Amino acid sequence: MTNVLDGNAVSESIRDDLADCIDTLTHEGVTPGLATVLMSEDPASETYVSMKQQACDDLGIESIHRELDADAPAGDLYGVVDELNADPAVHGILVQMPVPDHVDERTVLRSIDPVKDVDGFHPENVGRLVAGDARFKPCTPHGVQKLLAAADVDPEGKDAVVVGRSDIVGKPMMNLLIQKAPGGNATTTVCHSRTRDLAEKTRSADILVAAAGRPQFIDGSMIGEGATVIDVGVNRVDADTEKGYELVGDVDFESARETAGVITPVPGGVGPMTITMLLYNTVKAAGIQEDVAVDLP
Numbered sequence: 001m002t003n004v005l006d007g008n009a010v011s012e013s014i015r016d017d018l019a020d021c022i023d024t025l026t027h028e029g030v031t032p033g034l035a036t037v038l039m040s041e042d043p044a045s046e047t048y049v050s051m052k053q054q055a056c057d058d059l060g061i062e063s064i065h066r067e068l069d070a071d072a073p074a075g076d077l078y079g080v081v082d083e084l085n086a087d088p089a090v091h092g093i094l095v096q097m098p099v100p101d102h103v104d105e106r107t108v109l110r111s112i113d114p115v116k117d118v119d120g121f122h123p124e125n126v127g128r129l130v131a132g133d134a135r136f137k138p139c140t141p142h143g144v145q146k147l148l149a150a151a152d153v154d155p156e157g158k159d160a161v162v163v164g165r166s167d168i169v170g171k172p173m174m175n176l177l178i179q180k181a182p183g184g185n186a187t188t189t190v191c192h193s194r195t196r197d198l199a200e201k202t203r204s205a206d207i208l209v210a211a212a213g214r215p216q217f218i219d220g221s222m223i224g225e226g227a228t229v230i231d232v233g234v235n236r237v238d239a240d241t242e243k244g245y246e247l248v249g250d251v252d253f254e255s256a257r258e259t260a261g262v263i264t265p266v267p268g269g270v271g272p273m274t275i276t277m278l279l280y281n282t283v284k285a286a287g288i289q290e291d292v293a294v295d296l297p
């Protein structure tokens with residue numbers, strides 16, 4: 001029997017524990033605050049940001065939202081970030097990516113105060129992650145790590161293959177999997193668009209993380225018998241539904257589940273975990289900035 005992981009259930013349990021952390025903070029007079037910044041008219045980005053705000057509201061995190069026109073000058077965005085950096089009610093800042101072409105993404109990421117960088121994308125936080133001293137683990141790979149732990153899949157000594165080398169998922173996923181730390185210690189290969197013999201490599205994986213952003217391109221024939229398959233992909237494809245599209249992963253779920261031992265669905269797998277780990281980082285950020293010890297899950 002293939003074990004289909006329930007990301008919503010694992011998320012719920014972590015969010016329950018985070019609620020206790022928030023109680024600890026509020027007892028000390030601190031309400032954690034997350035600022036989301038959107039400079040895009042992309043409907044998917046708008047949806048993600050509103051889901052993040054809703055999750056904050058549900059848990060008792062104050063959510064602050066700033067929106068800029070997609071054609072506003074880049075300086076306007078830096079101005080908003082400066083203002084949020086200086087606001088003591090804001091413990092976490094998230095600028096939804098991608099930003100428009102005329103805005104330099106690297107400059108944006110560097111402008112966020114590293115102590116408020118709940119995405120973990122500022123070079124200081126990337127460096128700390130690589131050095132094995134993470135402050136904020138990036139939300140999606142951290143969520144994958146928590147899902148694996150909840151499914152009792154310990155990466156230690158296993159062969160892990162990550163497909164995709166993005167700064168948001170692939171690279172930090174690799175860094176978490178190779179760390180000499182719980183949830184790490186895997187022998188890790190990162191595949192990408194220039195990889196030769198991709199299927200041979202993916203078939204050799206005990207743990208396969210698909211994060212390439214290509215709909216359903218990993219099928220059952222690319223998966224080893226009994227492997228753990230984590231699908232990070234969220235792709236909108238045209239479909240005869242009310243919205244005119246449906247969400248599919250990077251993995252062809254129906255064929256993959258025939259071979260996989262453990263698999264995540266899309267939606268309902270990694271997606272909810274990403275938002276949960278953003279809440280986690282916001283609570284952590286509030287604890288650091290307000291000097292309150294919180295017992296994170």
Ligand code: GUN
Binds near residue numbers: 119139
């Ligand atoms: N765009 C897609 N994923 C993410 C994420 O995790 N954080 C931000 N800021 N933007 C994203």
